[in-house]
Amino acid sequence: YEGPRGGDKNVYYTFTDEPQMTEDATRTRRAQTDPETRRREFIIRHPSQNNELPDLSAIEAAVPRDAFFSYFLPSHYQAANELQRILMKPKSREDFMSLAAATRDDENINPHLWTHSFLNATLRRQDMRGFKIPAVWEIMPDQFIPxxxxxxxxxxxxxxxxxxxxxxxxxxxxAPADVQPEVMIGENPEHMLNYFREDIGVNSHHYHWHLIYVKDAPPTGPESRDRKGELFYYMHHNLIARYDAERLANGLPTTKSLDYGQQGFIQEAYFPKIGSVSNGTLYGSRQEKTPLTNVNRFDTPAAELLIELNDIFKWKQRLYEAIDVGYVIKLDGTTSPLDEEHGIDILGDIVGNGGQTSPFPAYYGYMHGLGHMLISYQQDPENRYDTSMGVMGTTTSAMRDPVFYRLHKFMDEIFSYYKDNKLPPYAANQLQWSSVSVDSVSIESGNEKPNTLVTHWTETDVEVSRGLSCNSKSTLVAIVPLKHLNHQAFQYKILLTNNERERVSVAVRIFMAPRFNGSGRRYKLEQQRIAFFEMDKFVETINPGRNVIIRESVKSTVTIPWSQGFSELEHWLAGTDYSVQEAVCGCGWPHHFLVPRGTTEGMQFDLFVMVTNADEDLIPSAISHFLTNVPKEKKPKCKESLSYCGILSERYPDIRPMGYPFDRSLAEKVKGTFTLEDFVALYPNMNSKQVTIRHNNGKLTKIHKPTQPDSGSRINRS
Ligand code: CUO
The missing domain is CATH 4.10.910 (30s ribosomal protein s13; domain 2)
Structure with missing residues (x-):
């Protein structure tokens, strides 16, 4: 959806199927068929030429063009919602695209607000199914690349x-621009984690996740997001677990909670190198040991940057009280129980989203969003120096800041307190499944020793031209080769025995966690269970007797491929033609980060595999999404990250509590003594294996964009 800003008012689009073109004398349209890609390109005239442009002045006043757009700031969020509502009104796809183009080209619209609203509208409009978008780092490279x-x-x-x-x-x-990103490893040990925090795939996933799981998604209907509060907890819990695995690999302690009630400063500094190309400024930076203070700024029209530390502390106390008494208070004076089925979803919604879906917004507040905002202004809380907000203020860039993980650990501890203290440990009959036993699990990776995974670096080209020039006639092509973590492909080999006389469908759950804690001691399971992160989940139907499952790492239903973010179509999984790419396809853990980095000498991890009855555990309509070979008629739009992102507008596919079986405390009598091996020994449907992850620091593979024939226009790359 690139097009000229000013000047020529025609806008070019590409669809992957035949657009529903209607006769309309007010527009000029031209269709061309590209036989290779079956794309159709056409031109739509701006409605502004017909005086159809809606009044955007309130949106533009709320978020000025030169401001940094913040998903977490209520006034910005409302303004983006207002633009999205405007974009939902047109009855046809062509009218929608015309209106989108006209609003984007309005000279006062904030570009990042527009992108948020436009992508949100494309997610929600049924007539936009099949609309291809470029990777978000191509649309807004200034949010991902210094x-x-x-x-x-x-x-x-x-x-x-x-x-x-x-x-x-x-x-x-x-010709590629041949520019390497800075490698900033100096005296500051936190720099060692830049490869994780500043990875564009990691940050793009986070942006897309919040784009889909918007704060105020309704509880029912096509725009609902099933169990969004619980997924807020689970997805972010996985982010911390994965980050901690990287910290341990780098000899750093695991993430400590940023507890507003006890600490007076933020230890970690952050100096972002990113900003906005349109306003020419960088995000605000923060010194080490910056005092944590109230924010008292009047630089947004809504005068809402009056955030008191005490408010967040107060909300925290109320949440702990609600957990202790077992219910939350609703605005009308009644109560809702924090029961086993809904408790974590209610708490996740209150903490993560506040606002409309909270039972009592004024009482429980908006800890997550205002926590982000409070931190993002700590460098200049009273606006004495006219500085911009920090990266914590936006979902595109928040994960770059070390304090992101500490803020989320603070919230994760609330969820853990609830789960560990109020939910009964899983009883044996909730863990075991006598129909199938997992006899052994192992990993094979190329010529490596068994149960060894290898990581290395890869340099991949990212095209940034689209985000540098708004002129569709521009022939500028700017490419940045980015260095990122990668790993050698591998296979899980799982030996199973089906004790039934008939075939059964097994749901295979695979997790991994470091084997030793920060002190170098073997984890007890009660400590290790929160360090587990999900690697894969899939369904296989197995015959009576002995079976072997070979599962390719590349099929993981946690990750999405790098190529899914690019504009070119990729036939990514063998035998599966993912021919359409929508905004929802950008949500998913980047596949190049499936395996943690490990260490050059080899770091020990525990692999955990559990099988349960797929027919009981998964939503029936979702089972096909977990199959290794997806039936043609059930082919998804793109490779899905089912555990972290769910399925758009459908029920979350796994019926079990997210994080099962590690989401709650072990029974009292085994808490302090059990290791993972002790645990799996009790249940034949589980098994584990010690795995070594070795980092080959000297290896650098390269994936450079093939030189494309000059099309004479940018439209063929859109
Ligand atoms: Cu994803 Cu704090 O939630 O950013």
Whole structure:
């Protein structure tokens, strides 16, 4: 959906199927068929030429064009919702696209607000199913790639183009900018985690997750998001667990909660190198040991940046009280029980989303969003220096800041307190399944020793031109090769015995966690269970007797491929043609980060595999999503991250509590003594294996974009 800003008012789009074109004399349309991709391109005239442009002044006043757009700031969120409502009104797809183009080209609209509203509208409009979007880091590269590098990429591309003028323009346009991101490892040990915190796949997942699980999604209907409070807990819990695995690999302690009630400062500094190319400023930065203070700023029109530490502390106390008494108070004076089925969902919603879905917004507050905002202004809480908010203020960039994990640990501890103190430990009959035993599990990876995983670096090209120039006639191509973690593909080999006389469907759940804690001691399971993160979950139907399942790592239903973010279509999984890519497809843990980095000498992890009855545990309509070979008629739109992102507009596919079986405390009598091996020995339907993750620091593979023939226009890349 790129197009000119000003000047030529025609806008170009690409759909993957035939657009529903209606006769309308007010518009000029042109269709071309690209035989290779079966795409159709057409031109839509701006409604502004017909005086159809809606009044956007209130939205523009709430979020000025040059402001940093914040998902967490209530006034910004409401303004984005208002634009989304406007974009939901047109009856046809063409009218929607025309209106979207016109609102985007309004000279006062904030570009990041527009992107948020536009993508949200495309997620919700049934007539936009099949609309392909580029990766979010191509749309907004300034939110993912340091400004300095973008400028270098831009300069280099322009320089090459002018040097090659009148010679071979296509070679100039497609030459990579050959710019490496900064590797910032100095005295500050926190820099060692930059490869995780600043990874574009990690941050893109987080952005898309919040785009889909919007705070005020209704409880029912096509726009509902099933168990969104519980998923807020579970997805972010996994982020912390994965981050902690990286911290241990780097010799750093695991994440400590940022407890507002006890600490007077934020230990970790953060100096972002990213900002906004449109307003030319970087996000605000923060020194080490910055005091935690109230925010008292009047630089948003809504005057809402009056955030008191005491409020957040007060909300925390009320939540702990609600957990202790077993219910939350509702606005009308009645109560809702925090029972086993709904308790975590209610708490997750209150903490994570506040607002409309909270039973009593004024009483329980909005700890998560205002916590993000409070932190994002700690460098200048009274706006004495006219600084911008920090990266914690937006979902595109919050995960870059070390304090993100500490804030989320603070909230995760509330959920853990609830689960550990109020929910009974799983009884034996909730854990065992006598129909199937897992006889052994192992990992095979190329020529490596058994049960060894290897990680290395990969350099992948990212095209940033679209985010640097708004001119669709521009022939600038700027490419940044980004270095990121990667791993050698591997297979799980699982030996099972089916004790029944008939075939059964098994749900296979795979988790992994570091084997030793930060002190180098073997984890007891009660301590280790919160360190487990999900690796895969799938369904297989097995015959009576002995079976072997070979599961390719690349099929993981936790991760999505890097290519899913790019505009070019990829036939990514063998035998599966994922031919359509929507905004929802950007949600998912990046596959290149499936395996934690490990250490050069080899770091020990525990692999845990559990099988349960798929027919009882999974939503029947969702079972096909977990199958290794997806039936053609049930083919999803793209590779899905089922555990972290669910299925759009459908029930969360797994009926069990998220994180099962590690989401709650072990029974009292075994808490302090049990190891993982002691646990799996009790239940034949589980097994574990010690795994080594070795990091090959010297290996760098490269994935460079193939040079494309010059199309003469940017539209073929959209
Ligand atoms: Cu995802 Cu704090 O939630 O950002």
């Amino acid at each position: 400004m300095k590098i973008l400028k270098q990429a831009e300069r280099k591309s322009l320089h090459k183009k002018s040097k090659l003028k009148n010679k071979d323009p296509s070679a100039g346009q497609n």
